[in-house]
Amino acid sequence: MIDLKQYEIWFVTGSQHLYGQETLEQVAAHSREIAVALCASVYMPVKVVFKPLLTTPDAIRDLCLEANSAKNCIGLITWMHTFSPAKMWIAGLTSLKKPFAHLHTQYNREIPWSEIDMNFMNLNQAAHGDREFGFICSRLRLERKVVVGHWQDAEVQSELGRWARAVAAWADWQGAKVARFGDNMRDVAVTEGDKVQAQIQFGYDVYGYGVGDLVKAVNDASDAEINQMTQAYLDEYDVTAVLRHGGERNTSLCEGARIEVGMRNFLTAGNFKAFTTTFEDLHGLTQLPGLAVQRLMRDGYGFGAEGDWKTAALVRAMKVMADGMPGGVSFMEDYTYHYSATGDRVLGAHMLEVCESIAKPGVKPKLDILPLSIGGKSDPIRLIFDANIGQAIVTSIMDMGQRFRMVANVVDVVQIEQPLPKLPVAHALWLPRPNLKTAAASWIYAGGAHHTSFSYAVSAEQLHDFAEIAGIEFLLIDENTQVQNFKEKLRWNDMSYQISKGI
Ligand code: MN
Numbered sequence: 059m060i061d062l063k064q065y066e067i068w069f070v071t072g073s074q075h076l077y078g079q080e081t082l083e084q085v086a087a088h089s090r091e092i093a094v095a096l097c098a099s100v101y102m103p104v105k106v107v108f109k110p111l112l113t114t115p116d117a118i119r120d121l122c123l124e125a126n127s128a129k130n131c132i133g134l135i136t137w138m139h140t141f142s143p144a145k146m147w148i149a150g151l152t153s154l155k156k157p158f159a160h161l162h163t164q165y166n167r168e169i170p171w172s173e174i175d176m177n178f179m180n181l182n183q184a185a186h187g188d189r190e191f192g193f194i195c196s197r198l199r200l201e202r203k204v205v206v207g208h209w210q211d212a213e214v215q216s217e218l219g220r221w222a223r224a225v226a227a228w229a230d231w232q233g234a235k236v237a238r239f240g241d242n243m244r245d246v247a248v249t250e251g252d253k254v255q256a257q258i259q260f261g262y263d264v265y266g267y268g269v270g271d272l273v274k275a276v277n278d279a280s281d282a283e284i285n286q287m288t289q290a291y292l293d294e295y296d297v298t299a300v301l302r303h304g305g306e307r308n309t310s311l312c313e314g315a316r317i318e319v320g321m322r323n324f325l326t327a328g329n330f331k332a333f334t335t336t337f338e339d340l341h342g343l344t345q346l347p348g349l350a351v352q353r354l355m356r357d358g359y360g361f362g363a364e365g366d367w368k369t370a371a372l373v374r375a376m377k378v379m380a381d382g383m384p385g386g387v388s389f390m391e392d393y394t395y396h397y398s399a400t401g402d403r404v405l406g407a408h409m410l411e412v413c414e415s416i417a418k419p420g421v422k423p424k425l426d427i428l429p430l431s432i433g434g435k436s437d438p439i440r441l442i443f444d445a446n447i448g449q450a451i452v453t454s455i456m457d458m459g460q461r462f463r464m465v466a467n468v469v470d471v472v473q474i475e476q477p478l479p480k481l482p483v484a485h486a487l488w489l490p491r492p493n494l495k496t497a498a499a500s501w502i503y504a505g506g507a508h509h510t511s512f513s514y515a516v517s518a519e520q521l522h523d524f525a526e527i528a529g530i531e532f533l534l535i536d537e538n539t540q541v542q543n544f545k546e547k548l549r550w551n552d553m554s555y556q557i558s559k560g561i
Contacts, residue, residue: 068121074142077181137184157527203526256367259529337364337435346438388512409483449469464533
């Protein structure tokens with residue numbers, strides 16, 4: 059359900075007429091070569107499309123307006139091979155509604171020491187041409203990504219590719235629909251927020267449904283669909299004996315499959331990209347959806363529990379950023395701590411809904427049935443597994459009243475120290491950076507939520523790029539974080555976000 063190759067980023071080179079036709083033709087040829095190389099790069103998940111050289115204010119404005127209305131165009135990469143006087147860019151850049159990266163590169167890697175002459179100097183001017191362009195972007199206070207380095211370098215291509223993934227996630231949010239089955243978990247604050255402001259700022263729309271609408275789709279699931287689904291479970295998972303055919307709880311497996319079929323049909327028919335559930339509103343459903351949610355997340359849907367639509371949308375955005383990359387993305391919650399002399403750890407999990415894309419590879423997740431002890435429904439079926447080991451990031455978005463804030467913490471997922479035979483849910487154990495004491499204090503001062511989107515594939519830089527495109531605050535907690543500095547940053551940001559509205 060995620061297809062990054064449908065998207066285009068346009069490669070746009072600015073120049074002017076002063077240099078003469080011959081130089082402009084060379085600029086265009088070089089520019090095309092760079093666009094083709096970026097498009098072919100293994101790091102680039104979307105198409106990069108070369109656009110004709112821009113040398114006049116009208117052409118620049120026309121290109122920006124065309125980019126705004128082109129459905130598949132999600133952003134621009136700009137480059138000034140020669141000098142392009144930046145007053146020419148004002149009309150275009152002030153009209154542009156799509157994100158852009160400024161690639162500060164030059165065609166040649168090294169100075170041709172024995173050959174360099176004035177013709178070469180006239181052609182290869184990015185070192186100052188890009189500074190003129192940078193000035194007008196800063197003067198206009200435009201958010202953009204600046205990437206510096208030679209265009210053939212893996213690091214530069216990879217930086218642009220990661221940015222393109224953040225841009226794709228942004229494009230994916232525009233017009234996206236989030237289905238909300240039931241409302242918020244009663245009295246919970248952080249999962250609430252201003253949905254109208256979210257739509258204005260983020261572009262996605264949250265559609266509320268009574269759980270009865272979902273129940274109807276679940277009841278409409280056909281026997282053939284349910285059989286096909288239970289067969290998929292038996293093929294893909296280590297299914298506990300009581301749930302198998304002839305087992306005393308096989309009915310629960312079939313009920314779980316019925317819920318998944320109904321949810322899938324509902325979400326597909328409505329063209330939704332993310333959804334929420336709440337255990338406080340399950341009238342007519344036999345179980346809290348567990349396995350169904352886990353599998354829908356695996357297939358690319360965003361999810362938030364207890365009505366958490368902001369996290370549902372964020373999980374979806376990170377699924378788009380991570381598409382085709384190793385490592386997964388899941389809804390997550392800081393569940394419980396392990397204070398230890400060798401480093402305080404967090405056990406992350408949820409009641410049921412952890413995505414199997416983060417599971418340790420090579421081990422079939424266990425499909426089991428156990429009591430939930432909350433919600434007053436039948437025991438739900440769920441996948442149980444250990445998460446993969448490695449560096450990951452947890453992220454949340456909160457509505458702070460005057461603005462949205464994104465906070466992220468880089469963590470290191472480590473081996474579970476001892477077997478957890480009675481823990482009935484999928485889980486990850488991690489050391490937050492720089493340590494739990496600093497990370498948790500900073501997170502709490504920032505008002506960070508207990509729900510997060512967790513990923514091995516998405517980087518802090520990508521989230522920062524994404525937050526800047528969205529125009530929201532970004533706070534990172536990592537190995538460099540100190541609580542006092544972090545608190546001061548919170549104060550400065552409060553001021554900055556108030557003042558910047560007036561600039
Ligand atoms: Mn929760």
